[in-house]
Amino acid sequence: MSTYPWAAGYIDDGDRPKVVTSRFHLEDGYMLERYHATGGYDGLKAVLKKSPTEVHDEVKTATVLGRGGAGFPAGTKWGLMPAGKFPRYLVVNGDESEPGTYKDRLLMERDPHQLVEGCLIAAYAAGLSQVFLYIRGEMPLAHERVANALNEAYAAGYVGKNILGTKFSVDIVLHWGAGAYVVGEETALIESLEGKRGEPRLKPPFFPAAVGLYGQPTIVNNVETLSNLPWLAINGTAAYTAIGTATSPGTRMVAVSGHVNRPGVYEIINGTTTFRDLLYGEEFCQGIRNGNELKAFVPGGGSAPWFTPEQLDLPFEGRLVGAAGSMLGSGAIMVMDHTTDIPKAALTLTHFYAAESCGQCTPCREGGTWLERVLQRVVDGRGTRADLDQMFEIGESICPGNFPHAASSKLGLEAAPFPYKMTTICFVGPSAYAPVHSALTLFRDEFEAKIVERKHIPVSVGVVDDHH
Amino acid sequence: MSRLNEANVMLAKEIIGRYPKARSATIPLLHLSQQQNGYITDDAIAHIAELVGATSAEVLGTCTFYEMFKMVPVGKYLVNICGTMSCQLLGADELMHHAEQTLGVKAGGTTSDGLFTLEHAECQAACTEAPNMQVNYRHCHRMTTTNFDKLIDDLRAGRLEGEIPVHGTLARVRQQIPADKAAGVASPDAPVVPAWMPEAAQ
Numbered sequence: 001m002s003t004y005p006w007a008a009g010y011i012d013d014g015d016r017p018k019v020v021t022s023r024f025h026l027e028d029g030y031m032l033e034r035y036h037a038t039g040g041y042d043g044l045k046a047v048l049k050k051s052p053t054e055v056h057d058e059v060k061t062a063t064v065l066g067r068g069g070a071g072f073p074a075g076t077k078w079g080l081m082p083a084g085k086f087p088r089y090l091v092v093n094g095d096e097s098e099p100g101t102y103k104d105r106l107l108m109e110r111d112p113h114q115l116v117e118g119c120l121i122a123a124y125a126a127g128l129s130q131v132f133l134y135i136r137g138e139m140p141l142a143h144e145r146v147a148n149a150l151n152e153a154y155a156a157g158y159v160g161k162n163i164l165g166t167k168f169s170v171d172i173v174l175h176w177g178a179g180a181y182v183v184g185e186e187t188a189l190i191e192s193l194e195g196k197r198g199e200p201r202l203k204p205p206f207f208p209a210a211v212g213l214y215g216q217p218t219i220v221n222n223v224e225t226l227s228n229l230p231w232l233a234i235n236g237t238a239a240y241t242a243i244g245t246a247t248s249p250g251t252r253m254v255a256v257s258g259h260v261n262r263p264g265v266y267e268i269i270n271g272t273t274t275f276r277d278l279l280y281g282e283e284f285c286q287g288i289r290n291g292n293e294l295k296a297f298v299p300g301g302g303s304a305p306w307f308t309p310e311q312l313d314l315p316f317e318g319r320l321v322g323a324a325g326s327m328l329g330s331g332a333i334m335v336m337d338h339t340t341d342i343p344k345a346a347l348t349l350t351h352f353y354a355a356e357s358c359g360q361c362t363p364c365r366e367g368g369t370w371l372e373r374v375l376q377r378v379v380d381g382r383g384t385r386a387d388l389d390q391m392f393e394i395g396e397s398i399c400p401g402n403f404p405h406a407a408s409s410k411l412g413l414e415a416a417p418f419p420y421k422m423t424t425i426c427f428v429g430p431s432a433y434a435p436v437h438s439a440l441t442l443f444r445d446e447f448e449a450k451i452v453e454r455k456h457i458p459v460s461v462g463v464v465d466d467h468h
Numbered sequence: 469m470s471r472l473n474e475a476n477v478m479l480a481k482e483i484i485g486r487y488p489k490a491r492s493a494t495i496p497l498l499h500l501s502q503q504q505n506g507y508i509t510d511d512a513i514a515h516i517a518e519l520v521g522a523t524s525a526e527v528l529g530t531c532t533f534y535e536m537f538k539m540v541p542v543g544k545y546l547v548n549i550c551g552t553m554s555c556q557l558l559g560a561d562e563l564m565h566h567a568e569q570t571l572g573v574k575a576g577g578t579t580s581d582g583l584f585t586l587e588h589a590e591c592q593a594a595c596t597e598a599p600n601m602q603v604n605y606r607h608c609h610r611m612t613t614t615n616f617d618k619l620i621d622d623l624r625a626g627r628l629e630g631e632i633p634v635h636g637t638l639a640r641v642r643q644q645i646p647a648d649k650a651a652g653v654a655s656p657d658a659p660v661v662p663a664w665m666p667e668a669a670q
């Protein structure tokens with residue numbers, strides 16, 4: 001087992017293939033010299049010997065799933081751009097800010113050349129004329145590392161005009177954000193890159209592949225997604241699909257945080273690794289802290305409905321997790337042991353999404369804040385029974401109909417699968433509701449325990465205003 | 469007062485030149501301005517608007533959307549304590565309470581010596597290392613009350629000036645695109661088929 005002071009959180013244990021973290025053990029893995037010495041830019045060289053169509057087909061065949069949240073295959077996405085319309089752009093999503101998510105920052109800090117090479121391969125294959133690498137503002141070290149890598153790569157002739165003496169020419173422009181979670185949503189990212197407020201656009205018509213940056217076809221891909229491409233280019237599709245399963249090939253970086261013995265960032269085998277492996281396995285988190293009981297876990301970032309020990313044997317496979325009532329999202333698992341105050345944990349997340357609402361949609365702007373206020377007074381011991389039902393009613397205005405949740409044999413509940421209906425432009429509104437819905441559905445008794453009966457308040461005015 | 473100085477105007481023009489549309493440089497220029505002055509002034513907004521060809525209202529609208537831009541002066545060190553789930557599960561509330569006691573200000577406040585501004589922050593992409601905080605956006609992992617106190621002492625004594633620059637300084641390494649190596653901007657107004665694509669041969 002190894003950890004490295006320069007890659008805080010990354011745990012290198014067990015004998016698994018490393019597709020994207022192979023240089024994390026090297027202190028100078030971010031420098032061009034070390035990158036060269038470890039096969040760096042060989043993928044680009046291999047790719048430049050093939051036609052763009054061949055390279056695109058390889059990425060399609062390999063089924064490189066998007067690692068940013070939605071899990072859409074990159075090769076398929078690149079194929080959605082209208083034929084013959086140029087220029088097309090690549091916008092790299094390095095805005096990592098979904099609660100619990102910690103991997104893209106490591107990839108940018110530890111192996112920026114791998115990301116740069118991934119961008120070049122994507123640009124070559126999909127005919128993208130300019131790349132904008134959007135890094136979250138609150139990550140100065142990632143900026144410095146990527147800026148340095150780009151400066152080195154320009155000097156060495158890997159980026160810019162006539163790359164390695166070919167007809168392939170593309171600039172990669174480092175861009176930086178300034179603190180707004182919603183900007184991670186791809187259409188908001190584009191608005192932000194146009195110099196505007198980061199407000200998501202309506203889809204349709206604004207599917208980035210069709211109408212993106214400056215109205216042009218635009219591919220938005222996550223940092224980890226693109227970081228897979230150099231390995232794929234060197235080792236080939238067969239080697240890539242030999243890892244994981246047919247529907248979820250390759251590896252994935254996941255961050256497991258919260259009440260486990262060994263929280264960490266791990267590169268795991270996609271599709272087969274189960275949540276039990278991750279939480280209890282010797283190679284991974286080695287169980288719940290202090291020998292405590294597991295109460296619940298969030299399987300895919302703060303937006304994901306919660307699981308309980310009953311879902312531990314599910315593998316890291318998008319469709320199965322979706323059918324079980326949640327999502328894999330951004331590879332962020334947050335673990336709660338039996339000492340956790342569930343309503344308070346839900347409040348933390350709901351507060352996050354309410355605070356990060358861009359305010360365009362009434363159900364998100366008003367609903368999120370309202371949910372937070374009601375939940376806050378329940379947590380503070382000032383809530384009423386009517387408040388609990390009211391939270392479902394508010395949620396219903398954001399997501400009408402069945403909201404996904406996990407099965408519970410204890411409660412006699414069957415799973416409600418993904419997806420859900422929504423009245424908002426993007427997923428921030430539903431995300432404010434997800435933790436409340438999960439917590440109330442699976443742990444209602446804990447909310448009721450916080451209700452202090454107040455005989456003098458008639459039920460009709462059961463909604464006690466915060467000012468009283 | 470507070471317009472970009474001459475050197476920064478040069479830099480601003482270089483940055484603007486990398487984008488097909490100048491307005492895209494708004495956020496980078498706001499950062500540049502914050503680096504110069506420590507916060508964003510009305511004059512800076514007007515100047516940036518001139519540079520990117522937008523109205524002051526448009527630049528102000530962008531500016532106020534993003535948390536990192538401060539419209540009033542803040543301390544030399546911005547202390548951001550993460551309160552999102554992973555950190556909250558492992559003691560973020562206690563850390564914030566301790567920080568408020570130690571610094572003698574509530575979250576949102578600035579110490580009277582102008583050294584520290586304390587803020588509640590959201591997920592800092594370091595969740596396995598909870599509880600986390602940042603000083604001028606530099607990560608500090610696995611915080612305890614003891615190492616918080618030591619950090620504050622070190623900052624007060626100027627022992628960390630090399631590692632943690634003053635508020636406003638984002639990255640100390642900047643991208644440089646040498647003119648002779650640049651592929652050039654891909655403007656939507658002058659569409660060109662990429663030379664390496666099969667369509668270019670037709």
Ligand SMILES: Cc1cc2nc3c(=O)[nH]c(=O)nc-3n(C[C@H](O)[C@H](O)[C@H](O)COP(=O)(O)O)c2cc1C
Pocket residue numbers: 065066067068069070071072074093094095096097098181182183184185186187220221222223225226426427428
């Ligand atoms: C509210 C919201 C926030 C998001 N934040 C991020 C993010 O920080 N990073 C990211 O890569 N994707 C994020 N996404 C997903 C992006 O919209 C987009 O699907 C993704 O960047 C596409 O890249 P991929 O196909 O390579 O995964 C977010 C989505 C939503 C709705």
Ligand code: SF4
Pocket residue numbers: 182199200356357358359360361362364365424425426427428429430
């Ligand atoms: S759902 Fe919320 S964050 Fe998303 S566009 Fe609507 S108001 Fe903005």
